[in-house]
Amino acid sequence: MTQPASTIGVLIVDDHRLVLDGLSALIDSVEGLTVVGEATSGEQAISLTRSEHPDVVLMDIEMPGISGIEATRRILATQPTVAVVMLTMYGEDEFVFAALRAGARGYLLKGAQQEDVIRTIGAVARGDAVFGPDVARRILRTFTDPLPTTGPFPELTEREREILGLLANGWPNSRIARQLGLTPKTVANNVSNILTKLHAPDRAAAILKARRAGLGEP
Secondary structure, eight states: OOOOTTSEEEEEEOSOHHHHHHHHHHHHTSTTEEEEEEESSHHHHHHHHHHHOOSEEEEOSSOSSSOHHHHHHHHHHHOTTOEEEEEESOOOHHHHHHHHHHTOSEEEETTOOHHHHHHHHHHHHTTOOEEOHHHHHHHHHHHHSOOOOOOSOTTSOHHHHHHHHHHTTTOOHHHHHHHHTOOHHHHHHHHHHHHHHTTOSSHHHHHHHHHHTTOSOO
């Protein structure tokens, strides 16, 4: 699909039909913006970005198949000029910083004002980075709060260290999720990040590293 050079093409990615319909209606009502496609999974987002060449992708995080963060990483690996904005219900630090590491230029929480969504689309299309007020405060806090006392595995986030400690107990993802009030998929994503950061080939190797560092129950 082609559009005038002055028009910003937007791809919307969300697995909820009501969200897609609402965002599509909003974007198409604004002069200078047009919806070039809708995707309901990370895999479909990658495919449509390749075929429709959007300027901006509004990306959900939790979807069937690969996550929005992994889809963002794969999209930007081959199409670095695309501006990805995460539009999600998850505001926890681990999601925010994972999205930033993947290359997202914006992060808004669902429930943001329509004006903020439209303003963000225009800003990231111009090359700016935009974050909602709650997210911006989290990012600023990271740079202004005193550094924590150095402990084992400083490369992990606080949440990842917490999960690693429970992994060291031999707990399955389902029990960790119940303990921390997270979804099993969120725990699985964190475990995957832990394995990558610790250069551990599998879960057992990560548990061994954790136990040697004194994590887990005696």
